[in-house]
Amino acid sequence: MTLQLLGVDYSTTLFELVGSTLGPWGRTDWMVMDARRLAFRTCFDVVLDKGCLDALLAGWDQLEVLRGWGRQLTDKEERLGEAALANARALLAEVATCLVEGGRYICISYESPSGRQRLFDSVTSASASDAAGGVPLPLPLRLVESAVEVENHNYVYVFEKRQGQQLQQQDGEDGGHERREAVQVEEEPPQ
């Protein structure tokens, strides 16, 4: 089996910096593209996101910190926060669209579940109902695993794409709120 890899970023600088360093595992392509408007439909087994969702949500995360400190946000800050959330939802909607049935979305993020769960729920829970970039909610994504990557202080969220009926059946079985506890990724034992 040949593994085909496609890297997407909207910065050409990134591609100039990394070249084709993804390694020798088959074809490696790069495309300059906005992840909120991907040109793909139902074709990837895995989407790996390292830092893109975080980049879209960086402003929103900072506003959440200010909120946590009890700071009243200005109207402008509220609008910026909403725009950031809309961008993040658009990204997740595109991911759901371009995954095949049973495909996985692996999201590596600096943010812990307490900071990301609300966003994930707002697009994947059975009660999610607003439109996300024109895609009907809830998105057919289900969080199946979350983990802490200790060495680099990252969190890893793994979603599986499941179509509507299967998603509802599973939600019915566990109330739609089953979340596995975050597990720590074991470090390699010293040789």
Ligand SMILES: C[S@@+](CC[C@H](N)C(=O)[O-])C[C@H]1O[C@@H](n2cnc3c(N)ncnc32)[C@H](O)[C@@H]1O
């Ligand atoms: C935190 S960096 C992570 C870069 C790289 N993936 C890594 O792990 O080192 C976030 C990346 O997301 C890219 N990015 C931000 N918004 C994007 C969008 N709407 N579409 C595509 N790429 C985007 C940025 O250009 C940047 O390269």
